[in-house]
Amino acid sequence: MKVAIIGAGLAGLSCAHALENLKIDFNIFEKNLKHNYLEYSICTLKLQNLFRKDLIKHVKKSMDLKLKPLNELHTIEMYSQNSSFQICGNLGYIFPRGRFHKNTLEQQIICQLKTPIDYNSYMEMDHIKDEYDYIVVATGTSKIPKKYNLWTNTFSAYTRIGKVVGNCRTDLIKMWFDKDFCKNGFVYLIPNNDKECFVMLIVDNISHEELDFYWKKFLDAIPLNGILVSTFDLYQNTGFMSDLIHENMIFIGNSSGFCDNFLGFGTMAAIHSGYAAAQHIGNNLDYKEEMEPQMKYIKNMNYYRKAIDNMDNKDLDLLISTLDKPLLKRLIYKNPFFHMDTMAPLLKKFSKK
Numbered sequence: 001m002k003v004a005i006i007g008a009g010l011a012g013l014s015c016a017h018a019l020e021n022l023k024i025d026f027n028i029f030e031k032n033l034k035h036n037y038l039e040y041s042i043c044t045l046k047l048q049n050l051f052r053k054d055l056i057k058h059v060k061k062s063m064d065l066k067l068k069p070l071n072e073l074h075t076i077e078m079y080s081q082n083s084s085f086q087i088c089g090n091l092g093y094i095f096p097r098g099r100f101h102k103n104t105l106e107q108q109i110i111c112q113l114k115t116p117i118d119y120n121s122y123m124e125m126d127h128i129k130d131e132y133d134y135i136v137v138a139t140g141t142s143k144i145p146k147k148y149n150l151w152t153n154t155f156s157a158y159t160r161i162g163k164v165v166g167n168c169r170t171d172l173i174k175m176w177f178d179k180d181f182c183k184n185g186f187v188y189l190i191p192n193n194d195k196e197c198f199v200m201l202i203v204d205n206i207s208h209e210e211l212d213f214y215w216k217k218f219l220d221a222i223p224l225n226g227i228l229v230s231t232f233d234l235y236q237n238t239g240f241m242s243d244l245i246h247e248n249m250i251f252i253g254n255s256s257g258f259c260d261n262f263l264g265f266g267t268m269a270a271i272h273s274g275y276a277a278a279q280h281i282g283n284n285l286d287y288k289e290e291m292e293p294q295m296k297y298i299k300n301m302n303y304y305r306k307a308i309d310n311m312d313n314k315d316l317d318l319l320i321s322t323l324d325k326p327l328l329k330r331l332i333y334k335n336p337f338f339h340m341d342t343m344a345p346l347l348k349k350f351s352k353k
């Protein structure tokens, strides 16, 4: 059997690791160089985890994948123009990302692989489609799904990521929702270590040129607690997939639409879908059935997206101050049955406004 994986991001690497455990040979192609300059941090939230299990223990037990975070996430602070909200507890994990140093999520998985990655190899589907029995599409973009008419776009945004040097708490993330400087997107501040953090501004429906304008507005409104040493920009989009398997292609990670369009979180789904695709190839597991709860979650998160799109700054103040109510906090964070998408039915009302 001949298997190719296009893309050595989180989804492609997780699939590669699972295929190795199943003793299935494969080729894995990555368009970028081995040492990629992109560097940032991400968090995984317990509330997002459809398994309601500890992510680290879950991937170790079920996928034999060892992951070590930068830190546990203990505090989230959220701000709107005139309200704020803080939640503390065992909320999830923070991980460094990229291929810059050995502690990043990608590099941790690469260290557990034996198969070499074919770096600097941009793969076009047409060049390899007939050569392989299975092609796992893990490109992190909608380009291939769009080519096969499988994609419906739901959110597009430019993101500017700035590295800030200054004292930094390694267990805290901060988020801002403010229509003036991020439209329907948001800003978040996340640590890289105790001396550095990343600030990410996500603004939807703008051109790349307009990002400078929103970045300046943000910096004028929220002065950074440190020195901004570098920035880079990314374009991201999320969407729904009509089919996860098409001909000999299996779509995983962001290119299968498994990134929610409310916060743009897709780390856990990338790892899970990579593992499930390998089980489909090697163990006859039904990939589509396995990923059905994830598909449902992504569709439910779309109600959050639509609700936020319909809010103005006053609505955001009300939302943030409501989230700060102790009873609601207990209901959300101490309730083992509560997932991020549990509130979706309530939000349908706002999303139709």
Ligand SMILES: Cc1cc2nc3c(=O)[nH]c(=O)nc-3n(C[C@H](O)[C@H](O)[C@H](O)COP(=O)(O)OP(=O)(O)OC[C@H]3O[C@@H](n4cnc5c(N)ncnc54)[C@H](O)[C@@H]3O)c2cc1C
Pocket (backbone or CB within 6 Å): 006, 007, 008, 009, 010, 011, 012, 029, 030, 031, 032, 040, 041, 042, 043, 044, 121, 122, 123, 124, 138, 139, 140, 141, 159, 161, 200, 234, 236, 252, 253, 254, 255, 258, 259, 264, 265, 266, 267, 268, 270
């Ligand atoms: C700035 C930022 C912040 C984020 N924050 C969070 C967060 O806090 N929490 C969270 O859960 N998620 C977050 N995410 C989303 C999360 O990172 C993604 O959902 C996850 O990385 C998806 O993994 P993937 O493997 O599908 O795609 P990627 O990680 O994007 O990997 C795709 C890979 O494919 C390669 N590639 C593309 N095309 C080709 C080709 N034709 N040939 C060969 N190689 C190709 C790319 O170079 C890349 O290495 C964030 C994303 C970004 C960009």
